[in-house]
Ligand SMILES: Nc1ncnc2c1ncn2[C@@H]1O[C@H](COP(=O)(O)OP(=O)(O)OP(=O)(O)O)[C@@H](O)[C@H]1O
């Protein structure tokens with residue numbers, strides 16, 4: 065069968081070019097990710113890396129981990145859909161093979177052979193591309209300010225060792241379903257003129273769909289009780305589940321949604337009517353173009369909303385806890401401020417980086433209980449701050465669940481090289497920018513001052529306090545609201561950078577998949593479209609039909625992905641509102657990035673559709689000449 | 690080439706190659722139920738050439754597909770060389786088909802990725818046999834395509850493609866050869882070449898079942914079976930083209 069595999073790949077390489085490009089980019093992504101993680105490991109273990117840099121590298125490392133996870137997920141499902149596409153468009157040929165004596169197993173081996181050939185070529189190309197891009201990526205991370213540490217690339221084989229098996233695994237997983245489906249093609253498929261693309265979903269597809277439906281209903285029922293942490297978990301996993309379900313049930317779900325979108329236009333435009341017909345018959349193309357759109361819209365949308373709402377939540381918490389009306393970001397003027405007659409309390413925020421638990425580094429706040437109570441409303445929800453002295457620690461609410469500790473339990477750390485166990489004596493409200501997850505008293509360690517929180521002496525207005533502070537600290541003194549706005553803006557900027565790193569590759573990949581599916585789909589329907597041309601459609605009508613088709617398909621994908629993201633956002637919102645218990649919180653929807661994602665998807669699909677029409681017309685002109 | 694082998698060892702002229710026993714086939718579709726075949730019983734004897742004729746939609750292609758085990762009857766049985774097809778699974782059926790049957794259809798018979806030579810050699814390769822290159826070239830030569838062995842189907846005319854398919858079917862020397870309108874796309878001359886080949890095949894002891902609309906093509910057969918509305922409505926033996934044409938036009942009234 066390998067002989068036939070080789071011939072098939074040679075004869076119809078354009079269809080495989082899609083699979084090859086998809087796979088190559090997947091492997092290159094994994095290679096780049098491996099290079100980045102390797103660089104973080106190599107650089108981090110070097111002498112002379114400070115603990116703050118170590119913290120930064122740890123964060124970077126886990127960010128890259130998430131990134132490779134996301135890319136791998138995208139790679140598997142895009143390759144699967146590409147191979148599925150290749151099989152679906154070769155029904156007649158596979159039927160003929162069966163007719164003249166190929167057993168189902170032989171057909172399956174044929175497909176696996178083709179996948180192996182494509183995977184081999186893609187692995188080599190992907191590793192080379194990945195190796196070339198690795199140093200570029202390291203440079204880019206510094207250039208766009210994700211890290212200031214100079215990262216050193218590890219030897220190239222590290223990337224190859226992790227990328228090559230991943231590539232083979234992805235190709236095998238991707239081809240598994242397609243080859244199974246190929247083996248089921250009946251010999252009579254050879255006799256049918258146009259293959260009616262109708263597919264009954266398999267058991268795994270139905271199970272995934274049922275699981276997703278159950279998860280939706282479950283979260284909907286629990287929406288009123290979901291904790292913030294649980295909501296974040298849902299925000300991460302639900303879109304992935306949704307995408308998996310929509311990928312396997314796509315041919316059932318996408319065409320009706322696209323048809324629904326088409327309905328208002330069908331009466332008015334013949335191009336739209338033709339496109340709507342195509343959407344319904346070329347079910348495979350429709351769902352293959354929509355799948356990556358849905359995936360990226362659901363995942364990027366959910367992450368964007370979740371992160372934005374999380375910032376809303378922390379600024380809401382900050383505001384709820386903030387008693388001091390004025391903040392000074394230059395701690396050197398503390399003593400002079402304390403002497404000022406307008407100033408009541410100067411609360412100095414001091415922090416120190418300590419290793420906590422098994423290796424993670426945490427910023428620990430060293431608090432003066434009296435001033436912190438006045439300026440930051442520091443109080444114990446549980447336990448007692450009166451017990452906070454010596455080897456004890458107070459923790460914020462979310463830390464309890466995040467770290468899995470409890471009141472009365474212990475937190476292990478190292479101070480001056482010695483292992484110290486701190487007893488948890490109090491649980492305090494969350495206020496992420498006023499104090500961190502862990503609070504200790506000055507007797508234990510000394511912290512470096514970072515900000516000053518000022519309250520007025522009684523009878524002094526906030527405005528006079530601000531003026532007094534500005535007289536001493538200049539631009540470093542500002543109102544509480546201005547400071548929170550600044551902190552929030554910083555957080556959003558950091559989030560956007562992080563998202564770019566995490567979703568950038570996946571987005572690129574989805575873009576490739578969109579273009580790929582559009583082009584293969586167009587190539588497969590060449591004969592049909594020539595017929596439409598013979599029946600009297602002008603080139604312009606053909607072009608507009610292609611555009612309508614691309615637009616409607618992408619629209620359906622966006623609608624499905626957007627609904628998922630919207631649902632996740634709504635869940636987050638519920639949890640946040642409950643967590644803030646009555647304190648108002650802004651709701652910031654990141655319209656610009658959201659619309660950017662949607663616009664890019666639509667744009668890519670339209671351009672690919674136009675390109676396909678252009679290629680076809682040139683090919684026709686050529687064959688006529 | 691024209692040696693009579695009708696009485697080759699193990700196959701007497703009265704052996705039955707394909708038995709159809711009370712075959713019915715109904716299609717269920719949104720538009721309702723279609724009874725494509727309504728009780729067909731017939732025995733195709735070894736070494737005979739049978740033509741199946743009938744108006745469009747009378748069930749000819751359906752009959753061929755059932756006889757070849759490509760489709761399952763709604764009721765009734767099909768036996769190939771005494772083996773009932775109903776009890777076989779997909780792989781067993783494929784192996785039986787590979788070992789005993791050949792196919793030629795009106796269009797799309799070839800794999801575009803393979804050369805004419807490779808297309809002809811493929812069934813043997815699938816069966817795990819060594820490819821006898823001389824025999825493959827000989828099969829191509831018999832259909833007049835010795836020179837075109839290295840071309841791929843897109844580089845061949847419709848009629849040439851058809852002849853490659855016939856060469857493929859003949860190459861494995863199947864006990865039964867099924868052909869659905871094999872001459873539909875051919876000019877008179879190529880059509881005659883193909884029909885002569887089928888005739889020779891039957892004379893050498895293989896069984897040929899051919900669906901056709903052309904009385905002249907049907908006149909090459911030993912027996913003509915007339916179908917209408919999914920039933921056998923007439924049979925003619927050793928008829929010439931004029932007799933067949935008359936029978937057809939009576940049927941179509
Ligand atoms: N898959 C199917 N679903 C529903 N009805 C079908 C299907 N295949 C065939 N039929 C119907 O069964 C009947 C017989 O079809 P068949 O293809 O056997 O006709 P035929 O005699 O070969 O016609 P022609 O000479 O036009 O090829 C027709 O009425 C046809 O519409």
Ligand SMILES: [Mg+2]
Pocket residue numbers: 749750751
């Ligand atoms: Mg027919």
